Amino acid sequence: CPRCMQCDTKFDFITRKHHCRRCGKCFCDKCCSKKVPLPRMCFVDPVRQCAECALVSQKETEFYDKQLKVLMNGATFFVTLGTSDKSELMVCRLSNNQRYLVLDGDSHYEIEIIQISTVQILTEGFTPGGGNTRAIGMILQYKVPGSEELTQMKFTASEDFSCNKKLSASWLAAMHKATKLLYESRDQ
Numbered sequence: 001c002p003r004c005m006q007c008d009t010k011f012d013f014i015t016r017k018h019h020c021r022r023c024g025k026c027f028c029d030k031c032c033s034k035k036v037p038l039p040r041m042c043f044v045d046p047v048r049q050c051a052e053c054a055l056v057s058q059k060e061t062e063f064y065d066k067q068l069k070v071l072m073n074g075a076t077f078f079v080t081l082g083t084s085d086k087s088e089l090m091v092c093r094l095s096n097n098q099r100y101l102v103l104d105g106d107s108h109y110e111i112e113i114i115q116i117s118t119v120q121i122l123t124e125g126f127t128p129g130g131g132n133t134r135a136i137g138m139i140l141q142y143k144v145p146g147s148e149e150l151t152q153m154k155f156t157a158s159e160d161f162s163c164n165k166k167l168s169a170s171w172l173a174a175m176h177k178a179t180k181l182l183y184e185s186r187d188q
Contacts, residue, residue: 001026006050022053037061063181067174072096075164075171077137077155079103092155092171101140109153116142117150119179121172135172 001017003010005025011017018032019025021043027050034054035046039061049057074093080086090105101116103109122137137156144151157168 004028004031006031018048020050020053021047022049022057025050039064059181063177067177068094068098070170070174071178072098073171074102075168076158077168078158079105080154080156082152087154087156089158111140111142111153112145113182115145116140119175121176122156135169135176138172138175 001011004017004027006027007030009015009028009030011026011028015028017026018029020027020032021038021041032048032050034049034051036049036054036057037043037046038049038057071094074091076089076091078087079090079092080088088105088107090103090107092101092103094100095102095110099113101109101111101113103111118139118141120139121135122139123133124136125133135157137154140153140155141150142153143149155172157165157172
């Protein structure tokens with residue numbers, strides 16, 4: 001690699017090459033000067049990353065520190081499968097190995113995260129300019145193993161007083177951030 005992959009500066013005795021610890025590309029010191037934690041790749045201390053990778057790593061670290069715990073603890077929703085009119089009260093949570101979305105109620109479902117194709121967060125209270133909206137549910141589309149067809153599941157926050165609506169809204173917000181991270185990582 002004779003030149004910086006960002007600014008095209010030629011490497012020489014004074015301008016040394018550095019590798020981003022996340023993407024592995026070669027950069028000059030100016031383009032690869034950020035030091036950011038990268039625990040998912042088993043680096044204990046913050047490591048050198050290019051600006052693009054540093055931004056993604058910061059988002060991931062925030063997600064793992066905050067939203068992951070919320071998703072694993074779970075929340076209660078009314079779940080409607082497909083086009084059915086019947087909904088079932090279920091606890092929805094992320095599995096301990098973070099590979100499945102687990103739904104428990106009278107029925108039991110485990111949806112492999114990799115099979116989820118779309119997640120749409122449902123909101124209410126929209127005002128011009130986007131203020132004062134709150135998450136009230138989500139629509140999830142996924143492939144059932146062995147089938148090419150998409151299955152749809154609708155989650156609605158419970159109005160029941162025994163269920164914590166604030167917890168459901170927090171869980172939906174965490175799920176929204178998780179899907180954004182997944183879509184961004186698929187695009188890279």
